[in-house]
Amino acid sequence: MADQPTAPSAPGPSTSPQPAATVVSNQPQLVPAPQTEEEAEDDFDGSDADSALGDDLASSTNSITSSIYEYRTIRGRTYHSEKHDSQYFTPNDEQQMQSQDITHHYLTIMLDDKLFLAPVKDDMEKILDVGTGTGIWAIDVGDQFPNAEVTGTDLSPTQPVWVPPNVRFEIDDCTKEWTWASDNFDFIHMRYLFGAVSDWDALIAQAYRCCKPGGWVQSCECDVIMSSDDDTIKEDSIITTFWNPLWRELSSKLGISFMVIQEGLQNKGFEKAGFVDVHEANYKIPIGGWARDPKLAEIGEYTVLAMINDLDGYTMVPWNIVHGENTPGYRETLAFLRRELRTLKSRGIHPYMKVRYVYGRKP
Numbered sequence: 001m002a003d004q005p006t007a008p009s010a011p012g013p014s015t016s017p018q019p020a021a022t023v024v025s026n027q028p029q030l031v032p033a034p035q036t037e038e039e040a041e042d043d044f045d046g047s048d049a050d051s052a053l054g055d056d057l058a059s060s061t062n063s064i065t066s067s068i069y070e071y072r073t074i075r076g077r078t079y080h081s082e083k084h085d086s087q088y089f090t091p092n093d094e095q096q097m098q099s100q101d102i103t104h105h106y107l108t109i110m111l112d113d114k115l116f117l118a119p120v121k122d123d124m125e126k127i128l129d130v131g132t133g134t135g136i137w138a139i140d141v142g143d144q145f146p147n148a149e150v151t152g153t154d155l156s157p158t159q160p161v162w163v164p165p166n167v168r169f170e171i172d173d174c175t176k177e178w179t180w181a182s183d184n185f186d187f188i189h190m191r192y193l194f195g196a197v198s199d200w201d202a203l204i205a206q207a208y209r210c211c212k213p214g215g216w217v218q219s220c221e222c223d224v225i226m227s228s229d230d231d232t233i234k235e236d237s238i239i240t241t242f243w244n245p246l247w248r249e250l251s252s253k254l255g256i257s258f259m260v261i262q263e264g265l266q267n268k269g270f271e272k273a274g275f276v277d278v279h280e281a282n283y284k285i286p287i288g289g290w291a292r293d294p295k296l297a298e299i300g301e302y303t304v305l306a307m308i309n310d311l312d313g314y315t316m317v318p319w320n321i322v323h324g325e326n327t328p329g330y331r332e333t334l335a336f337l338r339r340e341l342r343t344l345k346s347r348g349i350h351p352y353m354k355v356r357y358v359y360g361r362k363p
């Protein structure tokens, strides 16, 4: 095994947000399930990358994968990818699209099958999904609101062709001046744009302008830094030495945040833009199926699946930017990370990431 790269020194975290928002959340307590004797015995010895022994995912991946595709096939969804957009850190190919759809799936489970939290009205006419990705949220919301016109925008034309008649997609860079008319949309939805936006105030101000008075804007973001509440992520963990520093360093190098929650960027943007009735809902999404609560355990199976499905796609460009394209050790580091992610539960490691929803009404 090659040496792991030395963790780059991380820039200091910015100040915690002091949101003016009403905080709502009904997440079950995130605590680990007791380990079975078998799991405890299947301790990781670091010697076999592909062994099923100690591999938490080996038995569950197939059923998870087939069930999500069964669901998606029933809904008639297909995907295609066109070209890679060089301004954004993940590819836009099939592999990455799969991970985006798995992400949509676990976020939907997290919200108890709801697509959003904002208390929008039933007779919405126009909905905008900014940075729509595969368009999966826009399609689902189009199904739920057949009388609304739903527009999904993205840098990349990766959305399916066969979609509900009230859903359409456009290529648009959300960090540029929006060309939409003011007071235009009943609901503007933005999700998982971390790493894509350098000026969150400007983005949210544009959403405010284009939202109808009385309409709602909702932002959902994830901090990619992994934490544990029980100190089970150790100093020598690949999460500590590679994963977490990678995103801190990348944020600093690009001037684009991957820690939108920690920096309170959603809250600040909503406050500055002038929204009222601002609410925030915070969740801890477990990485791996280690949680005692069955719903959180299921979510954890999907989060780790989304990651392992395309670790390359998530980390290749960040590695090149942070460590340099020709710096050796990338493949070995990734193999090590993959092994760690596949054995979190059996090794008693309990990481999670934070997800925050902020939504507010335009007066």
Ligand SMILES: C[S@@+](CC[C@H](N)C(=O)[O-])C[C@H]1O[C@@H](n2cnc3c(N)ncnc32)[C@H](O)[C@@H]1O
Pocket (backbone or CB within 6 Å): 085, 088, 092, 100, 104, 130, 131, 132, 133, 134, 136, 137, 153, 154, 155, 156, 172, 173, 174, 175, 190, 191, 192, 193, 196
């Ligand atoms: C992690 S994906 C999330 C997709 C979708 N919002 C979801 O939650 O399923 C981020 C998406 O943002 C898009 N994106 C990145 N930068 C963008 C920009 N400047 N303007 C519009 N879309 C952008 C990417 O192409 C990608 O499809």
